[in-house]
Amino acid sequence: MKVLVGMSGGVDSSIAALLLVKQGHDVTGVTAKFRPDSDKKNRGCCSLEDIDDARRVAYKLCIDHIVMNFTKEFEDEVIKDFVENYKNGITPNPCIMCNQKLKFDSLLRRAISLGFEGIATGHYAVIEHSSEYDRWILKKSNSSKDQSYVLYGMRQEQLSRTLMPLSNMQKEEVRKIAAEYDLPVANKPDSQEICFVDGKYSDFIHDYSGDKPIPGYFVDDKGTTLGKHSGITKYTIGQRKGLGLSFKEPMFVTKIDARTNTITIGNNLKQYKKTLTARDLNFIPIENLKKPMNVLAKLRYQAKPCEALVTPIGKNRIRADFLEPQKAITPGQAVVFYQGDLVIGGGIIE
Secondary structure (H helix, E strand, O other): OEEEEEOOOOHHHHHHHHHHHHOOOEEEEEEEEOOOOOOOOOOOOOOHHHHHHHHHHHHHHOOEEEEEEOHHHHHHHHHHHHHHHHHOOOOOOHHHHHHHHHHHHHHHHHHHHOOOOEEEOOOOOEEEEEOOOOEEEEEOOOOOOOOHHHHOOOOHHHHHOEEOOOOOOOHHHHHHHHHHOOOOOOOOOOOOOOOOOOOOHHHHHHHHHOOOOOOEEEEOOOOOEEEEEOOHHHOOOOOOOOOOOOOOOOOEEEEEEOOOOEEEEEOHHHHEEEEEEEEEEEEOOOOOOOOOEEEEEEOOOOOOOEEEEEEEEEOOEEEEEEEEEEEOOOOOOEEEEEEOOEEEEEEEEO
16 A cells, blocks of 8 residues: 555654554655744644654655645644634644544545555554444554544544554554664653643733733632632633632632633532533444434543433534533533444534
């Protein structure tokens, strides 16, 4: 297969490229450039240093390496979405948006236009074709680094043209292979946090938008004023520290209302909810959800799956009812549904 491998400059994508070469594929490495050279805060994932690391690995593997410029798409689809959501009291996951809009959409389309049959990445997840569903499916990796949660948005065309050679490998095994082949990224640490934010999210948001944070009020669930906040972009659901208020018991952010510029806070019990609704859905083994389905739901990347009944409630919307109340359900984050290892799909929490 003639395949374009996304090489971020990290150890995972480097070993993905190595394994594909060993399997006999016609491999070319590509690093997506998301931030302009003039951006002095261009650190973390996909920085200029990462491009150089990816190039050195490609040289070591004797494969071609190219850089593709996605700076405009990244700003339009990821950064602007991140800023606008936070300003509206919503906590987005830009890594999921980057996967959906860029890595498995724009990159794949460019790859096909250049004559490649598909793309490959260093994600820990399993893609295969199912005779039961007669569709491409996505499954959890057996690895402790399973990343299926951030891939729920993949569509059939994308799954059919994507290779994930790490699939069920463990991180320790990946690093061991990198060391054996003396790759320059063998001991490179994994990237953390959001790649385009250096410092506080709220500082980035207001620097980017030019808008100053607007102070408002903390209230309880009955609307009683409890104190002043310094701008809704500085808070997120479940936050306890940094509220600037003193109470007899720990208090947490339970709701952010951009319309009234108020932040509701409550005690630990107020954080728990039994129901959510979600929009912008994508289902993988099925075209869409036509009737209620029992699933295991994940509300964030590191969260433990919880039992839920998912019910369609309108065009591209569902309601999830949990067997047990769930803590800090956060609008803007993804909820992803599983049955065993199979990813059923997911959407954005309303």
